[in-house]
C-alpha cells in the first residue's frame with residue numbers, strides 16, 4: 166500500500182472520523198448533548214438570544230452588553246439588499262426553489278464586495294456580518310417577489326428573528342412568536358462538522374473566499390438528507406392528514422423501505438436536544454391556535470418510529486410543524502435553516518482561515534490495476 170495511505174481507514178460517510186479541530190461546538194451522540202463554545206444548548210435556548218450566540222460562535226466567548234449592541238448595529242447596517250441584488254432576484258423564475266435562489270444570490274453578493282478576497286480576520290468578520298444580515302432579507306425578498314409583492318425595507322430596530330418575520334409578512338410578529346423564532350435560530354446555529362459545515366471548511370481550506378465557502382455550504386444543506394429534511398417532514402404530515410392515519414402510513418412506508426424524514430441521526434443515538442425545545446414549541450403554538458392536530462400527529466409519528474425502528478426525532482421533525490403553524494411556506498424551511506446556520510458556517514470558516522491546512526484526504530482505490538491500453542479501433 167502507498168505509504169501515505171497507511172493511516173487511512175475507510176469509514177463509509179466518514180462516520181466517527183475527526184476531520185478538523187474546532188472549539189465551536191460539540192455533539193455527544195450517546196448522551197444527547199450539544200454545546201456551543203462550552204455552553205449547553207439548553208441554557209442558550211432558555212437564556213440567550215440569536216445575536217448573542219452569533220457573537221459566541223465568532224469570538225469564542227459571550228459578549229458584554231456594549232459588544233452585543235455594537236454587533237446588532239453592525240448587522241442592522243447590512244439588513245437591506247442592494248438595488249443590484251433585488252434586480253437579480255427579479256430575474257429568477259418564480260417556481261425556483263428558494264434554497265437555490267439563496268445559493269445563487271449569495272454567490273452573486275461577492276461581486277458587490279470589493280473586500281471579498283481579503284481573508285484577514287478583521288475583513289472576514291465584516292463579511293460574516295454582511296452575510297448574516299443579508300440572509301433574512303434574501304429569503305424574504307425572493308418569497309415576496311414570487312408572490313407578486315415588492316420587497317420591503319428592514320425594520321432596523323429589530324433583531325434578526327423579528328425582522329425576518331416582518332420582512333416576510335409586512336407586519337411585526339407577536340412578541341411570543343418572535344421569541345419562538347429566535348430560539349429556533351439559536352437551535353440551528355451550529356452543529357459541529359455536519360455536511361454543510363464540512364463543505365464550507367473544505368472550500369475555505371483552499372483559501373477561496375467566504376462567499377464561495379458559504380455558497381457551497383448552502384448547496385450541501387439543500388439535500389433532503391440534511392437541511393432539506395424539514396420541508397419533507399411537513400409534506401409527510403400533510404400527506405398523512407389525520408392522527409388516525411399515522412400508524413398505518415408509517416408502517417407501510419417502513420415496509421416499503423422508505424425513510425421517514427426528521428428521524429435518525431448520524432451522531433445522536435438518543436434524543437436530539439434541539440428536538441426537546443421544538444417539540445414544546447409545536448405544542449404551545451398548537452394550543453394557542455386552539456388546534457393541536459399537527460403536534461398530536463407528530464407525537465404519534467414519534468411513538469411509532471420509536472417502537473418500530475428505535476429511531477428518535479431530530480431537529481428537522483418538530484421545526485416543520487412549528488414553522489407551519491407560523492404560516493411560513495413549506496419551501497422556506499430549509500432557507501430558514503440557512504438564516505441560522507450562516508452563523509456557524511462563518512464561525513467555522515473564520516476558524517479554518519486562522520489555522521489553515523488544505524483539506525485533502527485520500528481515497529481507498531477499489532478499481533483495476535495494470536490494464537493494457539488498447540487503441541480505440543482495436544477494442545471489441
Ligand SMILES: CC(C)(COP(=O)(O)OP(=O)(O)OC[C@H]1O[C@@H](n2cnc3c(N)ncnc32)[C@H](O)[C@@H]1OP(=O)(O)O)[C@@H](O)C(=O)NCCC(=O)NCCS
Pocket residue numbers: 178389390391392394423424425426427428429430431432474476479480481
Ligand atoms: C440522518 C441520516 C442520513 C443518518 O443516517 P445514518 O447514520 O447514515 O444511517 P443510515 O441512513 O445508514 O441508516 C441506518 C439504518 O436506519 C434506517 N434509518 C435511518 N434513518 C431512517 C429514517 N429516517 N426512516 C427510516 N429508516 C431510517 C436505515 O434505513 C438503515 O436501516 P437498515 O440498516 O435496515 O438499512 C438518516 O437517519 C436519514 O436519512 N434520516 C432522514 C433524513 C433526515 O431527517 N435528515 C436530517 C438529519 S438532522
